[in-house]
Amino acid sequence: MTRPDAPPFDQRLALTRRMIAHGAPPPSAHEADQLGAAGRDTQRLHDRVAMLAPILAAERPWHRRTDPDPSTALRAHLLAAVLGCLPNTCCHLRKGGPQPALVLLTQRRVACVRCAATIRRPLTAGDECDVCGEREVATFQTPAPTAPRCWASA
Numbered sequence: 001m002t003r004p005d006a007p008p009f010d011q012r013l014a015l016t017r018r019m020i021a022h023g024a025p026p027p028s029a030h031e032a033d034q035l036g037a038a039g040r041d042t043q044r045l046h047d048r049v050a051m052l053a054p055i056l057a058a059e060r061p062w063h064r065r066t067d068p069d070p071s072t073a074l075r076a077h078l079l080a081a082v083l084g085c086l087p088n089t090c091c092h093l094r095k096g097g098p099q100p101a102l103v104l105l106t107q108r109r110v111a112c113v114r115c116a117a118t119i120r121r122p123l124t125a126g127d128e129c130d131v132c133g134e135r136e137v138a139t140f141q142t143p144a145p146t147a148p149r150c151w152a153s154a
Contacts, residue, residue: 012080090115105130
């Protein structure tokens with residue numbers, strides 16, 4: 001069975017901007033508790049990856065975030081990238097119970113912890129942006145007065 005491809009990045013970005021502008025209703029008390037626990041688990045996983053990534057792929061230029069709360073525009077870009085991965089979701093997340101879901105941007109895939117540990121070849125090229133898919137991208141940055149975008153190398 002083949003899965004449909006995700007809509008183009010520009011369409012996903014427009015959708016995520018509308019979603020963020022609309023906002024979400026506040027979660028109930030038990031949902032807020034679960035979201036908080038999931039956020040803490042995610043932060044622990046992120047910290048582990050942040051420690052290992054420079055060791056495992058030393059040739060890539062790794063950067064650390066300095067701003068604790070991303071801007072609305074940056075959230076829209078990252079959410080659009082996540083939406084591009086949803087058509088390729090591992091079967092354990094589709095059929096199993098609640099569990100952490102990891103978005104693997106280089107593989108354009110959403111995977112459970114077990115499937116994320118499986119070594120797979122990245123779908124994106126070395127010069128391709130994991131977020132928007134543009135080619136010959138050097139870095140992803142957020143200039144202060146404008147929305148974040150992927151800046152192609154000169």
